[in-house]
Amino acid sequence: MDKIIICRCEEVDLEEIEQTVNKYGSSARETKLRTRAGMGYCGGRTCRPMIDTILEQLTGEKPKDKIPLKVQPPVRPVSLARLGDKTHHE
Amino acid sequence: MLDVLIIGAGPAGLSAANACREWDLNVLVIDEFPQPGGRLLGQLHQEPNGKWWNGIEETRMLLEKADALGADIRCGLSAFHIEKASHGFSVYTNQGVFDTANLLIATGAAESPVPIPGWTLPGVMSIGAAQVMTNVHRVRVGNRGIIVGVNVLSAAIARELQLAGVEIHSMALPALNIVNEEHGHPRKVMERLVRMAHLAPSAWIRFGSQFAKIDWMRNLAVKFYPKHGVKMWGLPIHIRKAVTEICGKDQVEAVTICDITAEGERIPGTEQTIEVDFVCIAGGLYPLAELAAVIGCPFQYIEELGGHVPVHNEQMETPLEGLYVAGNITGIESAKVARAQGALAGLSIVKRMCRESEDLKQKIHEAKQNVRTIREQVTIQFHPGIHQGRLKMETVFKEVCDQ
Incomplete structure (x- = not known):
């Protein structure tokens, strides 16, 4: 068992991400879209920093000031009922 | 409003x-x-x-x-x-x-995750999770564990676990891969350790760390790091040993650990199995x-x-x-x-x-x-x-x- 899981939700391993980046020269976002790493239930909360690090190591580029993988709401898992609930507290 | x-x-x-x-x-x-x-x-x-x-x-x-x-x-x-x-x-x-x-x-x-093979098995947790379970929820994280990742935070929490009566076998580095270079490279780890040495409970370590501030001394320290680790509160801290795999069927049963060079490369034939029932990963x-x-x-x-x-x-x-x-x-x-x-x-x-x-x-x-x-x-x-x-x-x- 030598597999190193990176994205737990979508079960994407290190080798697959490395191969994708090497084959397509993909950015963090493109890598995410191609492999689904970071697109699971948790919204990339665990693997986001790892994907950034892998990209940094493979491309040799230091992270820029913009967060590589755009953060989008909801930033926590939330039920659809709650998502649609627009009740404002007083 | x-x-x-x-x-x-x-x-x-x-x-x-x-x-x-x-x-x-x-x-x-x-x-x-x-x-x-x-x-x-x-x-x-x-x-x-x-x-x-x-x-x-x-x-x-x-x-x-x-x-x-x-x-x-x-x-x-x-x-x-x-x-x-x-x-x-x-x-x-x-x-x-x-x-x-x-x-x-x-x-x-x-906490930054530090992936190594087997790190998604039940019984593997971040060092911070172990801290919260121990000090906040008052739940025993396991009977005997190992800490993967040597840094300020993990050393402090290792001590907290010890105080709570949880047995920690040792602290060691994660086996080097492209995601965890910061934590798996002995020299990089040593550089950071030296800066926290003023916190060390042993006068000997505090004294030694004064020398380790000098570059070539630090390189020597990594090179001739004691085989049995440096003990802090009786807990062996290894920076020339790395955990290569966390093993177990449905949960953590053991880890494989091996000796590494000063550059973090594995030394073949030094693999050892250590039985543990939990693993804490510390990535800062x-x-x-x-x-x-x-x-x-x-x-x-x-x-x-x-x-x-x-x-x-x-x-x-x-x-x-x-x-x-x-x-x-x-x-x-x-x-x-x-x-x-x-x-x-x-x-x-x-x-x-x-x-x-x-x-x-x-x-x-x-x-x-x-x-x-x-x-x-x-x-x-x-x-x-x-x-x-x-x-x-x-x-x-x-x-x-x-x-």
């Missing part, structure tokens, strides 16, 4: 709430954890002056004050989105939407800034602060009117710094809401000084370049605001 909504009831959020209540602002603090205190709750360590830092006690004092001042603190609420609105901000939570004129994001930090902390990102606050990548940090100034203001940040979201530092930053952020919000008086001006000045003084005094420093990091951020803030 609220004057101030504070996200995060840790040391920064609570002290900010107290500062705002002292000036009679209408404040609500929310936190996703079931109890207030944030990561302060888990902290328990002896400082070099012999005094104990007890996070539960520190939290109690902050809460007592908050209670006396009538601050509203609600737990189990997690914010999943923020929108700008004409009145200020609308904060979407799992318990409805809150409208506020001012918003302080004090969400602290998250990074600012937890998702909410600042969804509201469109500009960011800056500053390594000395721990990664991507929302742009802010010394008064804890961001370039977005009414949006403030405090605590570890602004850079990884001690809880004492976070607490001081929170008080300062609270006063900055007061300044925006109330007429500026000489008294308030003076208080803000003092709060700013207090952050600086505490930063100088703290014994645990996660990033040695914290001062440079803070200066860089000041410059960036001015640039962003000039544009």
Whole structure:
């Protein structure tokens, strides 16, 4: 068992991400879209920093000031009922 | 409508709430954890002056004050989105939407994962999770474990686990791969260890570390690092051994560990199996800034602060009117710094809401000084370049605001 899981939700391993980046020269976002790493239930909360690090190591580029993988709401898992609930507290 | 909504009831959020209540602002603090205190709750360590830092006690004092001042603190609420609105901000939570004129994001930090084969097995946890289970929930994390990742945080928590009667076999590095270079390379680890050596309980280690500040000495120290590790509180700390795999069928049963060269390469034939029932992985902390990102606050990548940090100034203001940040979201530092930053952020919000008086001006000045003084005094420093990091951020803030 030598597999190193990176994205737990979508079960994407290190080798697959490395191969994708090497084959397509993909950015963090493109890598995410191609492999689904970071697109699971948790919204990339665990693997986001790892994907950034892998990209940094493979491309040799230091992270820029913009967060590589755009953060989008909801930033926590939330039920659809709650998502649609627009009740404002007083 | 609220004057101030504070996200995060840790040391920064609570002290900010107290500062705002002292000036009679209408404040609500929310936190996703079931109890207030944030990561302060888990902290328990002896400082070099012999005094104990007890996070539960520190939290109690902050809460007592908050209670006396009538601050509203609600737990189990997690914010999943923020929108700008004409009145200020609308904060979407799992318990409805809150409208506020001012918003302080004090969400602290998250732990960086360090992946190695088998790290998703039940029984593997981050070192911070082990800390919370032990000191907050009072749950035994296992009978015998190993800590993967040697740094300030993991050494402090290893000690806490020991104090709670949990057996720790040893601390070792993760086997090097491209994701964990910072934590798997003996020389890099040694460099960081040397900077925390003043905390070491042994005079011998403190003495030795003086020499290790010299480059070639440090290289020798890595090269001739004792085979049985250096013991701290009786716990072997290895920087020339790495955990290559966590093994087990349905849960952790053992780890495979091997000797490594000074460059972190595995030495074949040195593999050993160690039976453990839990593994703690320690990869350090990074600012937890998702909410600042969804509201469109500009960011800056500053390594000395721990990664991507929302742009802010010394008064804890961001370039977005009414949006403030405090605590570890602004850079990884001690809880004492976070607490001081929170008080300062609270006063900055007061300044925006109330007429500026000489008294308030003076208080803000003092709060700013207090952050600086505490930063100088703290014994645990996660990033040695914290001062440079803070200066860089000041410059960036001015640039962003000039544009």
